[in-house]
Amino acid sequence: xxxxxxxxxxxxxxxxxxxxxxxxxxxxxxxxxxxxxxxxxxxxxxxxxxxxxxxxxxxxxxxxxxxxxxxxxxxxxxxxxxxxxxxxxxxxxxxxxxxxxxxxxxxxxxxxxxxxxxxxxxxxxxxxxxxxxxxxxxxxxxxxxxxxxxxxxxxxxxxxxxxxxxxxxxxxxxxxxxxxxxxxxxxxxxxxxxxxxxxxxxxxxxxxxxxxxxxxxxxxxxxxxxxxxxxxxxxxxxxxxxxxxxxxxxxxxxxxxxxxxxxxxxxxxxxxxxxxxxxxxxxxxxxxxxxxxxxxxxxxxxxxxxxxxxxxxxxxxxxxxxxxxxxxxxxxxxxxxxxxxxxxxxxxxxxxxxxxxxxxxxxxxxxxxxxxxxxxxxxxxxxxxxxxxxxxxxxxxxxxxxxxxxxxxxxxxxxxxxxxxxxxxxxxx
Amino acid sequence: xxxxxxxxxxxxxxxxxxxxxxxxxxxxxxxxxxxxxxxxxxxxxxxxxxxxxxxxxxxxxxxxxxxxxxxxxxxxxxxxxxxxxxxxxxxxxxxxxxxxxxxxxxxxxxxxxxxxxxxxxxxxxxxxxxxxxxxxxxxxxxxxxxxxxxxxxxxxxxxxxxxxxxxxxxxxxxxxxxxxxxxxxxxxxxxxxxxxxxxxxxxxxxxxxxxxxxxxxxxxxxxxxxxxxxxxxxxxxxxxxxxxxxxxxxxxxxxxxxxxxxxxxxxxxxxxxxxxxxxxxxxxxxxxxxxxxxxxxxxxxxxxxxxxxxxxxxxxxxxxxxxxxxxxxxxxxxxxxxxxxxxxxxxxxxxxxxxxxxxxxxxxxxxxxxxxxxxxxxxxxxxxxxxxxxxxxxxxxxxxxxxxxxxxxxxxxxxxxxxxxxxxxxxxxxxxxxxxxxxxxxxxxxxxxxxxxxxxxxxxxxxxxxxxxxxxxxxxxxxxxxxxxxxxxxxxxxxxxxxxxxxxxxxxxxxxxxxxxxxxxxxxxxxxxxx
Numbered sequence: 002x003x004x005x006x007x008x009x010x011x012x013x014x015x016x017x018x019x020x021x022x023x024x025x026x027x028x029x030x031x032x033x034x035x036x037x038x039x040x041x042x043x044x045x046x047x048x049x050x051x052x053x054x055x056x057x058x059x060x061x062x063x064x065x066x067x068x069x070x071x072x073x074x075x076x077x078x079x080x081x082x083x084x085x086x087x088x089x090x091x092x093x094x095x096x097x098x099x100x101x102x103x104x105x106x107x108x109x110x111x112x113x114x115x116x117x118x119x120x121x122x123x124x125x126x127x128x129x130x131x132x133x134x135x136x137x138x139x140x141x142x143x144x145x146x147x148x149x150x151x152x153x154x155x156x157x158x159x160x161x162x163x164x165x166x167x168x169x170x171x172x173x174x175x176x177x178x179x180x181x182x183x184x185x186x187x188x189x190x191x192x193x194x195x196x197x198x199x200x201x202x203x204x205x206x207x208x209x210x211x212x213x214x215x216x217x218x219x220x221x222x223x224x225x226x227x228x229x230x231x232x233x234x235x236x237x238x239x240x241x242x243x244x245x246x247x248x249x250x251x252x253x254x255x256x257x258x259x260x261x262x263x264x265x266x267x268x269x270x271x272x273x274x275x276x277x278x279x280x281x282x283x284x285x286x287x288x289x290x291x292x293x294x295x296x297x298x299x300x301x302x303x304x305x306x307x308x309x310x311x312x313x314x315x316x317x318x319x320x321x322x323x324x325x326x327x328x329x330x331x332x333x334x335x336x337x338x339x340x341x342x343x344x345x346x347x348x349x350x351x352x353x354x355x356x357x358x359x360x361x362x363x364x365x366x367x368x369x370x371x372x373x374x375x376x377x378x379x380x381x382x383x384x385x386x387x388x389x390x391x392x393x394x395x396x397x398x399x400x401x402x403x404x405x406x407x408x409x410x411x412x413x414x415x416x417x418x419x420x421x422x423x424x425x426x427x428x429x430x
Numbered sequence: 431x432x433x434x435x436x437x438x439x440x441x442x443x444x445x446x447x448x449x450x451x452x453x454x455x456x457x458x459x460x461x462x463x464x465x466x467x468x469x470x471x472x473x474x475x476x477x478x479x480x481x482x483x484x485x486x487x488x489x490x491x492x493x494x495x496x497x498x499x500x501x502x503x504x505x506x507x508x509x510x511x512x513x514x515x516x517x518x519x520x521x522x523x524x525x526x527x528x529x530x531x532x533x534x535x536x537x538x539x540x541x542x543x544x545x546x547x548x549x550x551x552x553x554x555x556x557x558x559x560x561x562x563x564x565x566x567x568x569x570x571x572x573x574x575x576x577x578x579x580x581x582x583x584x585x586x587x588x589x590x591x592x593x594x595x596x597x598x599x600x601x602x603x604x605x606x607x608x609x610x611x612x613x614x615x616x617x618x619x620x621x622x623x624x625x626x627x628x629x630x631x632x633x634x635x636x637x638x639x640x641x642x643x644x645x646x647x648x649x650x651x652x653x654x655x656x657x658x659x660x661x662x663x664x665x666x667x668x669x670x671x672x673x674x675x676x677x678x679x680x681x682x683x684x685x686x687x688x689x690x691x692x693x694x695x696x697x698x699x700x701x702x703x704x705x706x707x708x709x710x711x712x713x714x715x716x717x718x719x720x721x722x723x724x725x726x727x728x729x730x731x732x733x734x735x736x737x738x739x740x741x742x743x744x745x746x747x748x749x750x751x752x753x754x755x756x757x758x759x760x761x762x763x764x765x766x767x768x769x770x771x772x773x774x775x776x777x778x779x780x781x782x783x784x785x786x787x788x789x790x791x792x793x794x795x796x797x798x799x800x801x802x803x804x805x806x807x808x809x810x811x812x813x814x815x816x817x818x819x820x821x822x823x824x825x826x827x828x829x830x831x832x833x834x835x836x837x838x839x840x841x842x843x844x845x846x847x848x849x850x851x852x853x854x855x856x857x858x859x860x861x862x863x864x865x866x867x868x869x870x871x872x873x874x875x876x877x878x879x880x881x882x883x884x885x886x887x888x889x890x891x892x893x894x895x896x897x898x899x900x901x902x903x904x905x906x907x908x909x910x911x912x913x914x915x916x917x918x919x920x921x922x923x924x925x926x927x928x929x930x931x932x933x934x935x936x937x938x939x940x941x942x943x944x945x946x947x948x949x950x951x952x953x954x955x956x957x958x959x960x961x
Contacts, residue, residue: 028506029489033465053431055525055554057466060440065468080432083555086529095431103433119463119526122492151465152492152526363513382470382482389480 017340019352027361030382031311031336032398033151034159035116036065040402041163042075044187045212047111050076051103052149053096053128054118065381075110077103081120092126097135104139111141112216114163117148143216145170155336157234157312157401160187164211167219168241171211174223181207181225182268183247185239186232189404190214196255196407199265202282203274211238222247227271229264231255231406233346234313236339253345255406256314256414257321258290263345286408293412294325300419302327307369309379310334310360311397318378318400318414320349326415330354331374334365376422393421436796438751438774438814442552442562443524444469449566449651450520451483451599455631456570457516459507461499461527461534464489476817477600486510488527500532507538511545518574518632519543520566522550546632548573558774560650560726560752563598567627568654574635578662584642590620590689593641595656595667596648597628602729602813604628606826607647611672614682614829615645617696620689627651639663643688647671647828650726650752672828673732674740674836675702702833708741719844720930722747722788724771724779724797725812727755729827731762733792733811733836738766740833741840747771747786749779776800787930790844795819807843811836910939912947919949934959 035058038050052058059078079099084090096115104110113135115128128146135144147162148154154162164185174181182205184196193210200208209220211228226247230239233254243249252267253260262283269279306328308315315335322328330351338358340347350356357365369377370390377387377394384394395418405414443460450458451473460466467487473479488506490499507521521534535549548569552562584590594611597604608625615622623641624634638644644659644667646652656667666688672681679697686693707713721743723734727750737743748763749771750756756772763770771782780800783791791801791808795816801808810819811827826832912920916935923931931952938955939947 027509028467028487029464030467030470031464032468033463035465036468056434056437056439056441056558057443057525057554059434059437060444061465061468063436064440064472074435077433077435080434081555082432083553085431086555090431092431099431099433119465120529123495123526123529151463152490152495155464363509380471381475382467383474385474385478385480386482 017338017356018344018347018350019354020347020350021353021355022338023355023357025357025359025361025364027359027364029155029336029360030309030362030380031360032065032156032380033061033119034149034154034156034162035062035118035151036156037149037159037163038062038076038116039065040187041160041212044214045112045216046214047109047216048075048114049103049107049110049112050114050116051100052076052078052116052118053121053126054078054081054116055120056080058118058120081124081126086124092124093131093134096126096131097138100135100139100144104142111143113139113142113144114166115144115146116159116163117146117150117153119150119152122148122150122152143170155313157232157314158237158337160232161235161237164235165237165241167212168222168238168245171219171245172221173245174221174225176224178223178225179207180227180272181209181220182272183209183211183220183222183226183228183242185211185228185230185242186235187212188231188406192404192406192410195409199282199286200268203265203269203272203278205268205272205274227268229268230342231264232314233317233339233342234337236342239342251345253320253349254314254317256317256411257325258287258294258408258411259325259349260317260321261290261406261408261411262287283408290408290411294415297412297415297419298326300422301415303329304375304422305329305331305372306418307331307372307374307377308333308335309365309369309377309383309397310336310357311378311380312401313337313339314397314400315378316343316346316350316356319354320346321414322418323351323354324349325411326418328418331372332357332365332368334360336360376418378418393425395421434775436776438776438794438796439559440469440472441525441554442557442559442565443522443550443554444472445559445562445564445651446520446522446550446552446566447473447483447485448559448563448598448600449570449627450485451479452597452601452627453484453570453630453632455517455633456484457510457514457519458483458485459503459510459519459521459534459538460485460487460524461503461506461522461532462487462489462524463526464491466524466526472815473599476815477820478817479599483599484514484516490527495530499527499530500537503532503534504537504541507541507543507547511541511543516545516632518546518548518570520548520550520570522552523554525554528554546573561754563651564654564754567595567598567651568658570627570632571635571638571655572658574632575638575659575662576636579639581639581642581663581665590643590691591623591641592620592643592645592685592689593623593638593659593665594625594645594647596646596650596652597625598648598651599628600813600815601628601648601651602726602815602819603825603827604648605820606824607828607832609824610826610829610831611645611647614672614678614696615685617699618682618686618689618693619691620685639665641665643667643685645685649728650755671728671732673729673832674736675704675830675833676739677732677735678702678829678833702830702837704740704833704837707837713741713841716841716844717742719743719790720746720786720788721790721792721840722783722786722797723811724749724751724791724793726750727752727759729812731759733840734762734766736833736836737792737840741837743790743840746788747782749773749782787933789927790840792840809839809843811839908940909936910944910947913949916947916949916952919952931956 085092117128132144132146145166147166149159213219224246229250250267253263255261255264319333332355334357387394473483521538538547644656646656646667659665670681670684672678682693730750734745734748745766750759751774760770776796791797792811794812798808935955
């Protein structure tokens, strides 16, 4: 009998800022990139997302979203069946048939994403050629493709892949244009509107968002484009923007008052906004954020928080909790740590913070149980089991679905972390 | 390739997880890419289980495909064995791992673990969740029940002994059905040997053969295993599923016959409240209510039968998404004088509901929403499972208490008899007009349905703004226009039968190629269909 050999898991890696960085391999409890469709289809209101995948993909989307799809959604799955696999049916012809009927039925659709999945990747179904072919046939409907497969993408990387697929399609802005600002990453409409008002007060007039709310309103880009990432998981999108000549403004992420100020500051500096103007434009927001945060600081101050890896938002969130609410960080798990995009965030984390990149689920759960944190931020699959062991948890997915960026949402963001503790204190049963 | 917006069943490995999660001392190693771990939340969030499912996923990624996914699988099996020390393991692949053909069964066997390791072949591109649960349970029973052989005769004086087969994790009311059936069997004087899969360990499966017979509660998950036990150990199994009073009585008689005991004391006991409630005069208004039933085969058949025979409803639609049991559902539909609907496309089900114009829909969560769109009362009687299907209270579907629960479930969504009567009397009163709708539906039912009206129109014309994606060409039917006085008269008909009156009259006019629907047409049609 072979003795069971547990796989190697944790390695301490090269120093990265002042943090205690570990890399881990093993079982990962994370969503795949298909999950991003749940918020992306709401953001781009005339886009349809067609997953080319298996019954598992369809089941994931209807389950993971926490909702069953009862209305007519703007996403669906073309389920590959054994006829496609056995070559009895030509998968490309089948796909064309499904897409053609879909578009005939939904004349409101202006942009169709063919979304690759694990099975479509493994059988090497070429969705980029399919998208080209169908774009020609279905004009003026544009057909693009990206991969949301679990083998290629982790949860929020699906949004990254989607936006990266949009970038080559964006109109080119004339070379001599005045500098314009592009905000990259899906934000709630209300948050976009708040930021627009602040940028306007800063005197930055030409501000666009990627993705835009409608397929026909996607921003033009070029060498005059300066962009701010609104989300920390957009590595491929940033690379594609760089290739089109746009320049990234290095900044922290707009979570919490401090992050929001740092993020706005990066734009203000790039656009030569005077200090007095900046202070005047942000003072009210900062003051309101401070008022909203104060009560939560009392509840969260000194609490010990453990993050399981989920969305890549973990590092900025941990920074916000540590610096603005006085939380003590036990471990910050993240599926992937983008050293460059998160440079300012890593700098701001308390020295010696344990950051774990990647995951070995059972080992991480052992560490969490041993540490008995006051609050554990984790996915839906882990939350109730940890609660049953007496640990308070915060579902991480809510941090994606709730507007949390900017000054006006700083208090809401803190409240998301404070609520499980408050609830535990309230319950007498 | 099939276009799917929503699916009644998950892939077959979800069925395997329902069995594994139901059991103790069993671990499932699933060769699956990162992302397939979403399945955990079905159990921890929908069923609110307090522990992770006993499943280890390999969560391979693209970079692993270039290396050695087989090695990754072996490591996962070894690590899971070392950590969880299960009595037995099941191993298999999800849809993506099936394509890379690593042979989980062979790889696990090569590790030579000191416990039974049972390989599962669950073809993800052909089969679905319930089949996966059934196949997994069958493989487990086959692998762990021991060598086939004759059963020793029952010792004199020992109470009859049975197994209960079928309940799983994430099962529709399985938790409470089990309590109710336990109670029934106990009052008959029958002991329960093993309940499986729910709560059973691999060691318990080795004791299955000690029982005199098997009680199969959910044929979808347990019939294959029960057939194997019958063949291997000569254990007969029950055919009757105790949904409703009649079926519960037949179930008691069947079980008593298998156990060789007298069912009379229990059959003569107090039983269910349903028969008296159904005979009570306030239930008169339930007579011939048109009901559409859709769900898994077991619940659809049982509830259709009960609705017709015990509540006096008329079953105008019956169907299932479970093709494995299509034959049984078709046979039941014949008894109701209708043709069964066998489909896993909810748009087909929606179209069938529209066409049948029922007054009550008994279905899954999807039919609940279809019914809401159509302004028809609805109750949920079957999986796919939803957090609402795990009520805190005791709410079985089976046995006498189950019949009580089902009476309430089926009757409450309908307007109470008196309320319906008053609505008819005060129809034109300003605060009591038909667009108010039944008060217990929050007053929204009618307005929801009138908001739906444009969609109804859209689905029969190819314009479609946000119309459903119907993959079949819409049938464009020209219907005669309504004369104003006929339209006005139609409005005087109570709203809950108005839709049917309208469609019947239009059908009547179409068949006779009438150019205009007049008052005369309306009443001719009424007389025609009222025969």
